[in-house]
Amino acid sequence: MVDKRDFDKILVNLLRKNPHFMNIALIDAEGIPISFAIKSRKYKIKPATLGSKTKVLLYLSKSFSKAMGLTAPIIQVRFFEEVALLLVNLKVVNLFLIIDIQGWPAKGKILYQSLGKLKNLLVKVEESKDDSLKSLFSGEKQEEFKISDISDKFLQIIAKNINSLNQIQIDPVKIDSKPAIEKNNPESYIQYFQTKLSSSKIIEGMCFENQGKELYKVENTSDGFKDAVKNLIETSKKELEIFEMGDPLWTINIFEKSELLILNKYGKIAKNEIYSGLLLENRMGNITEIMKNIYTVLNEIHSIQKDPYLETFIQNLEFIGFSVKDLNIKIQKALVKNNFELAESLYMRCANILVNEGKYSNAGDYYHRLGELYAKKEDLQKAEDSLLKASDFHLKGKNMEKAGDDFLKMGTLAKTLGDTSMAFDFLNKAVLYFKKSGSEEKIKQADVEIKNIREKVKKQLKEYIQSATGESIAFSYLEEKFKLSESALIEVFKSLFEENAIEGQINLIKKRYTKKKFGSKESIVGEETLSSEAYEMPEINLSAITQEKRSLENQLSRLENTFEDLNFPFEKYLEYENKLMRLNFLDQKSKIYSQSIDANTCGLCLKHFTKQDKISDCGNGHNFHLNCLKVWLENQNKCPICDANIFENLKTYYLDTLEIKDDLLSMQDLVKTMKIKVNNLERELNKKEEQIYLMKEYSAKDKSIFEKLMTERDNKHLLEKELKKSNQLIQELRSILEVIKK
Structure with a gap:
């Protein structure tokens, strides 16, 4: 029997496989969430709200398809400033994904594998006719097709189309000193659009003001195209406001029979917004060519009127379409202008592109530079986090010397923060990786840093001991005061004793320093027993404990x-x-x-x-x-x-x-x-055994009553679900009715 948790498992695994997937949901044909998983709470979306809004978006796209004589779209992607909203139509259910724009593209192969698993589960549901999931097959959908009709070829088409979105490539453009269009002059816009957006690959297309005036129209474009595009852009924007992601910058709808619709805005002429809708053949290279033209148009308009919306749109396209080389040029320009926020996002974007290409060591280089950028801004905690990521990728790319550089930089940062214990730890790791890479110069550099920190701590510890009034001091207090690990503290004490800088004794069993020597003339007592396990923490696999805890919690x-x-x-x-x-x-x-x-x-x-x-x-x-x-x-x-x-x-x-x-x-x-x-x-056990005996007797005598009670309870749950579903359907129909009236 298929359980809802089987769907949850697939969605959660999909979130785990891709660190940039933020929210995911599976929504049935009636807009009811079957499964919902969340990794980021940045966008507070309730499953019920998500279901109802998804149903409206699907209705709008189907209305457009019907007006244009097209099949329903199988993929919808809406790009916002920080995220992309991906909606995959599996006919009877819909997969909803929110993806961090930093991690775009979504990998078609991973989605294909997950969609295949979902399909297999849905086939089992269809065969079992499970009442708890019967809403999947309610309404007209059941008459149109069976889930078993969703072929592997159909899933491959979805994966192929997602991969085609991943291959959008955009080159930087240069704007002439003399603009090709004039601000607030519609006629110059008309001429410019005709020049830049004309393409034999466009089936139907149009640019127009929101008041209705046409600025550009492809030959053979149908009369209802403008109204359908306008309704789709404006109503989708209104429906998506509740997600608080900002305005959708551009939208791509991909249809099953090789058509592709691109929707976007071009800012304003005077106070009127410019809408654009282009329907073209979904062929390799078509989308890249059109998006390059759109990018050029956006830059031209932005050169004569500084519009924040256009600036965001342009940056979004650059994020998705620029190569690492082109992004590097933008990073340098951002740093010259002290635009650290933009430089930060571009560094992470370059790293993510390289990770997707399997170039882990190069990705580590960008995280290292990002760490240095944070250090320059004196945001030392973020700097340390970025350098830790850099070391992970350098180690994954088997570049030991660069991993050592990461830890060396982290050690100096920890030293700046006053965390001597972490500084020692990072610097010792740096030495370890430098030794593995055979970099003698770097080893010397790290050793100098370690020596400088030790000398500084020695001086501070000596002054503290000489000024302390107590005769005995616990290691734990000194570790906390000087931010040292126990082993580092012992090394400092040994060095002070060797130099005769202090008198007294340390007891490694009692973990204390005393100003006088007790029971032994040695400065260090208990060193011979230190290697035993009596006072050491045994090795433990914390990840194994965490996994066992999760398993126990589930059980x-x-x-x-x-x-x-x-x-x-x-x-x-x-x-x-x-x-x-x-x-x-x-x-x-x-x-x-x-x-x-x-x-x-x-x-x-x-x-x-x-x-x-x-x-x-x-x-x-x-x-x-x-x-x-x-x-x-x-x-x-x-x-x-x-x-x-x-x-x-x-x-x-x-x-x-x-x-x-x-x-x-x-x-x-x-x-x-x-x-x-x-x-x-034992007494409790005896009582429970008596209760079990009585319960079994009662169960044998009144089995029919028990079964009736269980049936009534199940019927009650079913009625509650139907009532909830009916109320939700009424709200959605009202929402759709308002859309139809408009």
């Missing part, structure tokens, strides 16, 4: 949805409890490993110990407040850090003496607590 959700079933077995409740306990355990584990835990920190509440605290040790050197551990042991018997069995070697001590001793009384208390817990669980 728990499914179990919760079935709790209302009277025949739900008690074993499932126990399974639910166990999974919930495991999820809580993993939550605590991931929380611990996202923090910096040391021997002076409780591994459960993550707070530092005080001298009055009673502390328990799991046996592997991982410490907890005794009270925290008691609560933990009510549901778990393993250490949350290393998974060791806590009962095997539990020890407790007081921090002020640091003398470890067995606490038999505490052990007895814990054992008593656990015994009480076990007894309570």
Whole structure:
């Protein structure tokens, strides 16, 4: 049986495969969303609103097709300033996508694979006649065709047409010092349009003012073409306002039988807007030729009247049609004018084009330059993020030296931000990648940076220790104060001891510095035990924990949805409890490993110990407040850090003496607590078994009553769905009626 979640899975996978897909929905012939997935909340679109608006857009395009004697469009693309809205018509259902313009083009191959999976699911729905999805086959659509009639060839046509949109290429144009048109002079516009937009490839076409005056008309253009185009542009704009994406800049409708419609505006003559509609044969190269002409016209008009709309439209076409080489020229011009915002978007666009072409190392170069741009603007956090992306792409492109450059730059930025720990980390990674690339000069450069940071920290640490009044200082405090990792702090202390710059001792077991030496004349105590695992965090795969948590959450959700079933077995409740306990355990584990835990920190509440605290040790050197551990042991018997069995070697001590001793009384208390817990669980188990027996008896006697109740409940759900659908249909019909009246 096909479930709605099967559709959800396909849409979510499609979002994951393409980082620039922002929203996706599957909408049936009646405008009702079957599935909806969202990755960006920038555009707040409710599924019901999306469904109703999609239905209106489809109605408008079908009305145009009918007036022009065309089949319904199979693809509609509306380009906005920041996004493209893609609507794919699978006849019985429609795929709706919002795509970040930075990531255009949409890959036809990925869409083809997903459409094939959707088709297979729809065939199963059709064969099963599942009531929950029967709206897919309601109305006239059922009489027109079957889902099995959607051939692979039809899906290939969709993928081919999407790929053809990906191949639009536009070249920069030069505008003569003497404009070809005059501002506010309609006659000059007429002559110019006739020169630039005349093409044997245009079947029907027209440019006209919104008041109706024709500026250009292709021979044999039908009388109703102008009204149909005007209605399609104006009404679509109104219907899309609710999405808050701005005005659609240009629209492409692709029809099944090789026709293609391009709609756009050319700004204004005086106060009248200029509309354009061009219907042409959908052949390779046709769309590129026409879009080049449109781009030239836009630049010519923009040269005589500075219109923000035209400027946005021109930039949009350049984003989609310019090569990396042409975009580079625009980047340089933007930087000269200090237009950092435009330069930033162009850098990312170049990187995305190169990623689509598989040129990962080159893409990394652009992210590196973008990081340097952010650094120049003193936006250091964005600079670091961009450089991290640069390093990812350089490593993917197997360019170790450039990856080292990325980390070297990040290290200097972290140093500027005062994050010494991150600076050391990045610079050490830089050295690692420089060694892999064999770049000796770069290694020396990174080593100099590391040495400079260490010398600066040494000086600050020395001054702090000399001025401190306390006799003992915890590592955790010094790590936080000087933004150092524990290993870096130890290295700094070693260097200070070697230079006789400070006196005293560091205890690597207790994680403390003392101004006087205790029990040993050595400056470093416990170094021989540091390599053991007693005080180190064991290796852990956080991504594996995250995946297991997600899996558990899904399983728990499914179990919760079935709790209302009277025949739900008690074993499932126990399974639910166990999974919930495991999820809580993993939550605590991931929380611990996202923090910096040391021997002076409780591994459960993550707070530092005080001298009055009673502390328990799991046996592997991982410490907890005794009270925290008691609560933990009510549901778990393993250490949350290393998974060791806590009962095997539990020890407790007081921090002020640091003398470890067995606490038999505490052990007895814990054992008593656990015994009480076990007894309570046994009593609960007996009660549940009695309930199961009674429920089975009741079920056997009154099975018919139960079945009636379930039938009535199902009927109620169906009636509620039909009522909701009817109300929505009434609203849509009113909306369509208003459109028809206009």
